[in-house]
Amino acid sequence: MNPRGHLSSETIDLLLLSALAAGEANEAKAHLDTCEACRTRWRELNEDKQKFEQFVFARTLPKVEARLEKERAQGGFFERFRVMWLLPAMGVAAAAVFGVVALTGPGTQTEDELYIGVKGASPSLEVVALRGETQFPVKPGAELKPKDRIRFVVNPAGAQYVLIASRDGAGVFTVYHPFGAAESVKLASAVPKKLELPGSVELDDTLGTEHLVAVFSNQPVKAADVEAALEADAAAPKVPNASVLTWEFRKAQ
Secondary structure, eight states: OOTTSSOOHHHHHHHHTTOSOHHHHHHHHHHHHHOHHHHHHHHHHHHHHHHIIIIIIHHHHHHHHHHHHHHHHHHHHHHHHHHHHHHHHHHHHHHHHHHHHHHHOGGGOOHHHHHHHHTTOOOEEEEEEEETTEEEEEOTTOEEOTTOEEEEEEEOTTOOEEEEEEEOTTOOEEEEETTTOSBOEEOSOOSSSOEEOSOOEEOOSOOEEEEEEEEEESSOOBHHHHHHHHHHOSSSOOOTTEEEEEEEEEEOO
């Protein structure tokens, strides 16, 4: 906590990166449930992270991979060793790169400055709603209505499978994509670019907070495992060998 009784910027950053100890993470999540100011900062940081992954990552990855391949082909053993060493380090460096982009905007970064962070990017999810004839993007924490139809746009960032599910205000678990399936589905492409998933889902009449999760993996994931993860921790579910994105919205009349 800072002197004003809010979560510090460092705590929010570490929570976003899943780098807090279990006890500290639970305390931070409990505070977010009761503090609108901190919840707003949390949502803004998640939005900045998604913008980085969707726009900066997607724009620079092809150039970086082409350059790596060229260097590896020309450099012999030592160049191959350098590239192999860099790849694991990129995951750690991505957090620092994201912090810079969130503060200054993607337009201020050079290609070389983005180089280290590209491989550390994660899958991303966008939610789009249709109400009557009006289509609009859904931000985390937004309010939707029964009968709204939602669809999903993902950036798999190399993942081969995806499953999108929800736990509604009554605690009912539903797989939204592939709808009603028992496990995740293979994506048409794992290339880091936006993919609009087929179909849409009409929201039912159950009101309250709905927790949405998108589970990205390289092997099929069972819906039952995702349901168990949501039941254990709806705010931050964990699924082995998968990247899990959480999305929360409210359903009201």
